[in-house]
Structure formats: structure tokens, C-alpha cells
Amino acid sequence: MTETPLLSIRDLKTYFYTYEGVVKALEATSFDIWKGETFGLIGETGCGKSVTALSVMQLIPQPPGRIMSGSILFNGVDLLKEPEKTLQQLRGCAISMIFQEPMTALNPVYNIGRQIAEVILLHKDLTEVPQKNTRNPITHRRIQRARKKRAFEKAIEALDMVKISDPKKVARQYPHELSGGMRQRAMIAMMLACDPDLLIADEPTTALDVTVQAQILDLMKELQHRKGTAIWLITHNLGVIAEMCDRVGVMYAGYIVEIGKTEKIFENPDHPYTRGLLRSIPLIMEERQRLEIIPGSVPNLITPPEGCRFHPRCKYQMDICKTCAPPLVEVEPDHCVACHRFADVKYSVVGEEEKHG
Amino acid sequence: MDEPLIDASHLKAYFPVKKGMFSSTKDYVKAVDDVSIQIRKGETFGLVGESGCGKTTLGRVLIHLLPPTSGTLVFMGSNLSEISKHELRMLRPHMQIVFQDPSSSLNPRMTIKQILSEPLRINKRYKGEAVTTKVLDLLKTVGLDKQHLYRFPHEFSGGQKQRIGVARALALNPDFIVLDEPTSSLDVSVQAQILNLLKDLQKQFNLTYLFITHDLSVIKFISDRVAVMYAGKIVEYANTVDLFRDPLHPYTKALLAAIPIPDPRLRSKHIPLKGEVPSLITPPAGCRFHPRCPVATEACAKIEPHMKEIYKDHFVSCF
Numbered sequence: 001m002t003e004t005p006l007l008s009i010r011d012l013k014t015y016f017y018t019y020e021g022v023v024k025a026l027e028a029t030s031f032d033i034w035k036g037e038t039f040g041l042i043g044e045t046g047c048g049k050s051v052t053a054l055s056v057m058q059l060i061p062q063p064p065g066r067i068m069s070g071s072i073l074f075n076g077v078d079l080l081k082e083p084e085k086t087l088q089q090l091r092g093c094a095i096s097m098i099f100q101e102p103m104t105a106l107n108p109v110y111n112i113g114r115q116i117a118e119v120i121l122l123h124k125d126l127t128e129v130p131q132k133n134t135r136n137p138i139t140h141r142r143i144q145r146a147r148k149k150r151a152f153e154k155a156i157e158a159l160d161m162v163k164i165s166d167p168k169k170v171a172r173q174y175p176h177e178l179s180g181g182m183r184q185r186a187m188i189a190m191m192l193a194c195d196p197d198l199l200i201a202d203e204p205t206t207a208l209d210v211t212v213q214a215q216i217l218d219l220m221k222e223l224q225h226r227k228g229t230a231i232w233l234i235t236h237n238l239g240v241i242a243e244m245c246d247r248v249g250v251m252y253a254g255y256i257v258e259i260g261k262t263e264k265i266f267e268n269p270d271h272p273y274t275r276g277l278l279r280s281i282p283l284i285m286e287e288r289q290r291l292e293i294i295p296g297s298v299p300n301l302i303t304p305p306e307g308c309r310f311h312p313r314c315k316y317q318m319d320i321c322k323t324c325a326p327p328l329v330e331v332e333p334d335h336c337v338a339c340h341r342f343a344d345v346k347y348s349v350v351g352e353e354e355k356h357g
Numbered sequence: 358m359d360e361p362l363i364d365a366s367h368l369k370a371y372f373p374v375k376k377g378m379f380s381s382t383k384d385y386v387k388a389v390d391d392v393s394i395q396i397r398k399g400e401t402f403g404l405v406g407e408s409g410c411g412k413t414t415l416g417r418v419l420i421h422l423l424p425p426t427s428g429t430l431v432f433m434g435s436n437l438s439e440i441s442k443h444e445l446r447m448l449r450p451h452m453q454i455v456f457q458d459p460s461s462s463l464n465p466r467m468t469i470k471q472i473l474s475e476p477l478r479i480n481k482r483y484k485g486e487a488v489t490t491k492v493l494d495l496l497k498t499v500g501l502d503k504q505h506l507y508r509f510p511h512e513f514s515g516g517q518k519q520r521i522g523v524a525r526a527l528a529l530n531p532d533f534i535v536l537d538e539p540t541s542s543l544d545v546s547v548q549a550q551i552l553n554l555l556k557d558l559q560k561q562f563n564l565t566y567l568f569i570t571h572d573l574s575v576i577k578f579i580s581d582r583v584a585v586m587y588a589g590k591i592v593e594y595a596n597t598v599d600l601f602r603d604p605l606h607p608y609t610k611a612l613l614a615a616i617p618i619p620d621p622r623l624r625s626k627h628i629p630l631k632g633e634v635p636s637l638i639t640p641p642a643g644c645r646f647h648p649r650c651p652v653a654t655e656a657c658a659k660i661e662p663h664m665k666e667i668y669k670d671h672f673v674s675c676f
Contacts, residue, residue: 044544045515179633180408209407209571211630214615236544239617262621280549282578284601284616290556291549291578297514298544 004076005032006230007056007198012070014048014055017063021302025051027254028070030328033198038224038231040245040262042238042277044298048254049234053200057097058087075197093123096191100203102183106175113171116155116190121147123194124154158189162219181212185219192223199224202234217244238281242266247334250274253299253309256328260335270331270342272314308340316341360434361395362533362565363419368392368428370411370418374638386637388414389425390589393664396533401559401566403580403597405573405612409634411589412569413457416535419567420452421445433532450480450529457538459518463510469496469521470506476528495524498561499554516547520554527558535567540575552579573616577601582670585609588635588645591664595671605673608646644675 010030016023026048033039041049054060056072058079072079074095079087099105107115134140152171159167162185175183184204191199201220205213217240224231233244241248242262249259250271258271269275276294296313299305305312311321320340328338370389388411396402396419406412417423421430421437430437432448440448456462463472473492477483483491496502499520510518519539526534536555540548556579559566568580576583577597584594585608593606604610611630632649635641641648647657654676662674 044546181633209634210573210612210615211407212633213617215630217617237617238545238619242619242621243617245621266619266621277545278619280546281619282549282552282574283619284574284577284613285618285620291553293549293553294546297516297547 003035005073006035006075007033007232008071008073009052009056010071010073012052012055012072013068014051014060014065015068016065018302023301024304025065025254025301026055027304029251029254029256031249031256031259033230033232035197036224036228036230037246038233038244040233040235040241040248041251042236042241042248043251044236046298046301047251048301049251050202052251053097053202053232053234057091057095057200089123092119092191092196093194094196095198095200096194096196097200097202098184098187098191098204100206102180102187102207103175105187106183108175111172111174112159112178112186113152113155116158116171116186116193117148117151119190120151120154120158120193124151154193155189158193159186161192161223162186162189164189180208181215184208184212184216188216188219188223192227192229195227196229198230198232200232200234203236204233205240206235206237213240220244238278250277253304254301255309255325255338257310257339258335258337259328260332264332264335270335270337271310271339272316272341273310308338316344362398362433363394363396364431365395365419366393366429368415368418368430369426370414370423371426384638387589387640388637389418390640391428392586392589392591393428394584394591394594396565396567398532398565399559399563400582401568401580403576403583404567404569404586405571405576405583406586407571407634409637410586411637412586413537415586416454416537416567416569420454420533420535422454450476451532452535453526453529453531453533454535454537455519455522455526455539458542459515459522460510462522463518465510468507468509469501472510472521473525473528476525480529482529491528495528498527498558499524500550514547515543516550519543519551523551523554523558527562530562531564533565533567535569537569538571539568541570541572548575555579573612585612588640589637590645590674592646592675593671593673595668595673599668599671603671605667605671606646606675607650607652611649611651 012026012029014026016025029052043049055067056079060067067080156167156171159170164170164182164185178186205216208216220231221244223229235241245262247260248262248265249256250273251257252273258265258269258274265274266278269278276292279292280294282291294313299309307323308321308326311317314321318341326338326340328336330336331342368389369391371385371387374384374386392415404412404415414423418425419430433451437445470492473495474488477488477491493503496505501517501520513521540551543551552575558564568576570576580597582594583597583600584591585606587608593600593609600609604613615630630649635645635648643659644657644662647653650657656676662676664672664674666672
């Protein structure tokens, strides 16, 4: 691919300064998201997935958080160097984000339509209703009212687009009156109201039931198809990733440990962590008597392990793993791994399995 | 076949909803509506369904944490609604529950030792030094050790907290444990650890589980028999293998089709179910699934289907 990526994160480093010490949440994270693709980021709780997304949106609470170094290029513009005003224009418009818990992301005291209309008012010039600079307060008020009314109509259209059955009624309802799936639809409607180039979906379906999850995922796919939005999907559900994504990044303790085409990652995972993750899930398709486990748990990021952060839990560890963090290397086209022993991991499969089985 | 550990017939659990100024009219949330199941000794009985379908309520009714509105519940041969309070307390140690959210089910002001020794003290099973020995023993069975004894719940990770929840349930050597979504708040790698632990413990102590979850792949891994619940009713129940190989109820089929499979080559072309779980105050007439059902007929809207045995041990309530 010769064109420039839509979003390009390079060596992003985000720390949190807390009473207990410095939490090294992100350490040299780099990846690209291309136009119109779906990129998935997987990893366990506390491995830095959401922090990466919030860093891009620059919604990290500062302090305690601080983006130490790195660059975030969005359409060639470094977001870290832009003033707050430019960011405000981008947020919710060019880049928008869906949060995990729709109940906390929606304002409980405004109705759905008004909340969506707010985004439209802020970011869209409603051409039908020209914004005239007028000194006459009465004309001004009339224009404002007309704009609001138009925005509300647009909000209803947006709700219709996410297949809410009675958009006019729903627009006048409050978040607590809607079910979880409906709220998430309303969130998506709000985020897509401005035709963003990039949609960040942070665990959009974790709080939902499987049947509703399937509905929401289908809806996202369809809207992407129609509008060409790039979707950055953050989840810990491997099934959702396999279903939705073109490319996947696997994150562990602040590092991207493996990244590549979805098929390649799922067919031959080269990093021991990815391998462990894929084997630890119970499958519908096949019989598993025991689940393979990754011993231990995610390390404390205040005092992360030296070298490769995965080495204390890794069954392939060597001495070099304890001292030197492995770089991300390309093992095949569209497939990079950060592991000193990826070659051994790859070819020792049979032997290892006999030993452990 | 020997006598089932739990024999529930026509269980109902209704919650009154007050309406009007003087609470004159009453509606009921029919969380569990006419459910009959038998759980055999030593098996893992899985209960799946979407949120709000009444599976947690059913779990609580089965160990008499919630007395059923009507119906009979026979546990180890004694009818729980007929026995006295005192006798019920004597049976209590034999049934335990592990809750979904480990952080809210452990008292934040008690140390692990206090949490685990409380059931031992209340039931006067152990005294003095024996309590500590038993607590240590429990910790060891769930994979924790001595250094964790005097810590508080907030010092543990989610997986460890769930282990403590399991240890507490095991403290009195129960026969039956209700596991109410024990792994849904955990990460996949930790979930795998807990599931393996539960399987081991079952073998070691000859336990019977009721495993409540909304995750069908977990059910497939852990249970011997499964019941699928929808809007307060059980719509299908069968051996796990049969159910997954040949689901009969359209709802079960839809549930199975909706699971994202972690294999990009198998991207499903599923037709998602429309709509959502109905209100349990005014459930649809006839078959409760008919408004969402792809194969509903006119009869489905009027007549309520009954449980029928289609194959051996495979029951379904659908026309």
C-alpha cells in the first residue's frame, strides 16, 4: 500500500503518575489504521487497549496521565501538536468513539434526540438554514431555533439509519427508557451523525446479550459498507474480532506483541501470548476436555517485568527475554511479532504439545 | 436411575409491582413461570439465556434463597416448602452459591480468613485451631496460599476473588453449588483457569453444579445437560451434546447462530434475531417467543406450547 494510513501511531508512550508510583500504561505502541478497514485490538483487562484509544482522542485525564512521547498522525496531522481547538473540531466529527457502557456515556437528563442534535449543531453547517451574522436579536433567535429544529430532524434521520423502529418516539425518550441494545444503537447514531473517518468502538458489545450483540455488529458492518468509515474495534472477545476485523493487533502490558491480517493471526499465531489466548477459550465447534491456561496474571504496570513483559508467564522464555525487550519484526507479509523465539514457537508446536498434553 | 438431587416441579417466582396511588392494582413480574427440572447427582446442569430471562432468579429459587411463589421443590428427598425453618437451616450447608460479581459478594472490611471462617463458626463445625487449619486447607484447594490469609478483598485480582468465592462455597462440604455467571466478569485467560478449577473440584468432592451463564461456549465446555431459558420459561432441555448437535427450538438455533466464532474463515452469514427479550410483566400471549420467531404460525400467538420429549432426554416446547 502506497497511500498514507488514516491513523498512524508511532512510539506512543503514556504514563500515569499516581501515589503508588508511575504506571507505565503504554510503552512504545505503534500501529497504523488504513482508510475503510476494520482494525481490532485485543488483550486482557488492564493491558492498555482503552488507554491507547483515549490517548488518540486526547481524553486521558491529565494529571495523573501524561503522554510522554510519540506521535499520532491522523490524515498526516500530528494530533499531539495541535491546539485544543483543532482537537475539539476533530473529536466527534472526524474521529468519534463509542464507549463500552452506553448508560454512562449518555446524559440521563436530556432526551436522545437532543443529545444527537447537539453533535450535529456543533460540527455540521446546516446549509438549509444559513447562519447569518446578525445584530438583530430577534432574527438571531429565529435562526438559532430553525437550526435546532433542523438538527433535531437530522437526529431522527440518524436514529432511523441505525434501524430504530420508531425514531420519532425514541428521539423524545430518555436513556433510562431504552434497553441496552437500543442505547448502544443511539450511541452509534450519534457517532455516525457527522460521517466520521474513524470510528473507535471501545468494547461496544461487551455489556450486551449475544443476540443483541449480533444485531449491533451487523449494523456496524453495514454502516461501514455504506459510508466507508474505518472502524477501530477494541474488545477482548476473540469471536467478535474474527467476525469483524481485517487486521488485528494483540496487546499485552502496554506493548503490541503481534499484529497482522486476521486470518494469519488466527491460523498461525506466532507469539506465545496470542497462542495462549486462542487456546484458552472454550469452543462451540469442538470438544475440549481441558482448557489450556496461561499461568499467572497480567503484571503490575508500576513495576513491570524487565525485558519482554510476557516472560514470567511464558513457557518458551530464555535468558535474553529477561533483559531485552524484543522488537516487532515482520515474519511474513502483513504479520509482525515481538518475540525473541517466534521461530521456535512456530516450529516446536508438535513437540511442545506432546510434552504438555 | 437413582433419585435426582433436585426435583422441581411447576416452580413459579413472581414479584409484585405496585401501581396506583394506594397500591390498589398489582401486576407481577413473572421471573420464573412454571419451570420443572430435575438435576441429577454429580452432574453439571447448565442454564443459558439472555439477561432478564429469569435464570438468576431460578438459581436462587432452587437453593431456597428466594422461596418460590408456588410449586414444589424437593432437595435430597425433602420438600423444602414443607419442612420447618430449623430443618431448612440444617439443609443449608448442603447448598451453596457463587455469585457473579466477586467484588460485591465479599465483605470489603473482612480479611480472607474472616470471610472463610465465618461459615465454619456459624455452623459450629470447627473450633479453635481447627478453623485455621480448615481455612488453609480451603485456600490450598482453590490454588491460593498462606500469605493471602490476612489480606482484604480489594488486594486481590478478579480471578483470585472468584477463587475465594469458590472456597467459601466449599467450606461446608456442600452437595450442590449454584454458579451464577462465575466467569462473566473475568478475562478469557483467567476464565480458563477458573473453569478448569471448577472441573477439578467437581471430581474431587463429587459436587453437583447448576451453572448459569449466557455464554454458550462455556456451557458446552462445562456442562452435561443444558436448559435454555427464555422469558421465564424453559424452552428446551437436553444433553449438551444433543443440544449442540441438533437444536430443536428456534430460539436455541438463533442463540447458537449469534455466537461469533473465533475463526475468520468461518464468518457466519447469520440472520440475527430481531427485537429484544419481552417484558416479564406482560409477556406475549401464546408462545413467548413468537414475536421474534422466524417460523411462527398463527397458532403460536394463541396457544402456549408444552414440553414434549422429542428424542430420549431431549425436551422442547415448540410446535
